[in-house]
Amino acid sequence: MKAPVLSSFLGAGALIAGLILAGPLVAGPERIAFPENFETEWVLYNQVDRADRKRVRFIYVKPEADAEAKPGQPAPNGTVLVMADRNAKVDADENPVLDADGRMIPEGDFTAIFVMEKQEGWGESVGLEVAPNGDWDYAAFLPDGTLNPETNTAGCFACHTRRTGKDFTFTYFQNVADRAK
Amino acid sequence: MFMRLALAALVVQIPVLAEAAETHVVTMAASVYHPANLTARVGDTVRFVNDDGTDHGVFVPTVDFALDLGTQKPEEERELTLLKPGTFDVECTFHEHMILKVEVVP
Numbered sequence: 467m468k469a470p471v472l473s474s475f476l477g478a479g480a481l482i483a484g485l486i487l488a489g490p491l492v493a494g495p496e497r498i499a500f501p502e503n504f505e506t507e508w509v510l511y512n513q514v515d516r517a518d519r520k521r522v523r524f525i526y527v528k529p530e531a532d533a534e535a536k537p538g539q540p541a542p543n544g545t546v547l548v549m550a551d552r553n554a555k556v557d558a559d560e561n562p563v564l565d566a567d568g569r570m571i572p573e574g575d576f577t578a579i580f581v582m583e584k585q586e587g588w589g590e591s592v593g594l595e596v597a598p599n600g601d602w603d604y605a606a607f608l609p610d611g612t613l614n615p616e617t618n619t620a621g622c623f624a625c626h627t628r629r630t631g632k633d634f635t636f637t638y639f640q641n642v643a644d645r646a647k
Numbered sequence: 648m649f650m651r652l653a654l655a656a657l658v659v660q661i662p663v664l665a666e667a668a669e670t671h672v673v674t675m676a677a678s679v680y681h682p683a684n685l686t687a688r689v690g691d692t693v694r695f696v697n698d699d700g701t702d703h704g705v706f707v708p709t710v711d712f713a714l715d716l717g718t719q720k721p722e723e724e725r726e727l728t729l730l731k732p733g734t735f736d737v738e739c740t741f742h743e744h745m746i747l748k749v750e751v752v753p
């Protein structure tokens with residue numbers, strides 16, 4: 467009875483030690499660089515009207531990796547996705563104004579820039595048992611390009627885990643599949 | 648000849664039908680959108696009713712239709728008016744298996 471308990475205890479200890487040694491030293495938003503010039507040089511592949519937050523989200527992919535992406539396959543290593551938010555134009559009652567097609571109208575500069583990047587081995591350094599999001603890591607930037615100090619990226623992992631069948635993306639995997647149709 | 652006549656008759660009827668905008672109800676009980684497929688006309692509204700005991704959502708990843716109506720708690724309703732033709736998917740952000748296909752015809 468005692469031996470298995472002890473060994474699994476040791477196992478957990480070794481795992482935690484491994485995470486402390488290999489994990490926090492490299493994992494986390496610091497290893498994601500701010501995506502310079504994404505607005506002019508990257509591929510804008512979708513625009514999501516976020517009605518509840520009165521925001522329009524512009525979603526970009528870094529072109530080099532995007533060229534290698536295949537429908538139904540996980541995104542290639544080196545893929546970087548950017549979601550940049552702008553406020554939606556609202557009427558006097560604070561409701562979003564819609565154009566003739568029913569789309570929201572963005573206004574002003576970006577208010578936040580969310581990035582997810584995939585590099586070989588990144589999942590292992592986070593600890594796949596801690597966050598089973600493949601080799602993705604996450605970062606939230608302020609419009610000036612600095613990391614948002616108030617963001618805990620554990621939330622990013624938790625939500626994006628809801629798309630295990632789509633390589634942990636809400637829009638990109640679907641986009642690669644749809645554009646091949 | 649007969650085919651042409653039939654088509655002409657259709658063309659005449661469509662504007663008459665399009666005038667009456669409909670509301671299509673989609674429910675979410677047991678984490679399933681019901682119905683799972685919907686055909687609607689431009690001008691129609693889809694009313695999403697969370698008749699389940701857990702949170703759900705309405706998220707469209709399809710380009711040109713993409714939107715997210717946010718978390719929809721039990722008993723809450725959300726409406727989406729269809730203003731242009733095309734086909735798109737509706738997904739629940741919480742439950743990957745919840746999918747609804749919508750076709751909007753002119």
Ligand SMILES: [Cu+2]
Pocket residue numbers: 678702703704739740741742745
């Ligand atoms: Cu759901």
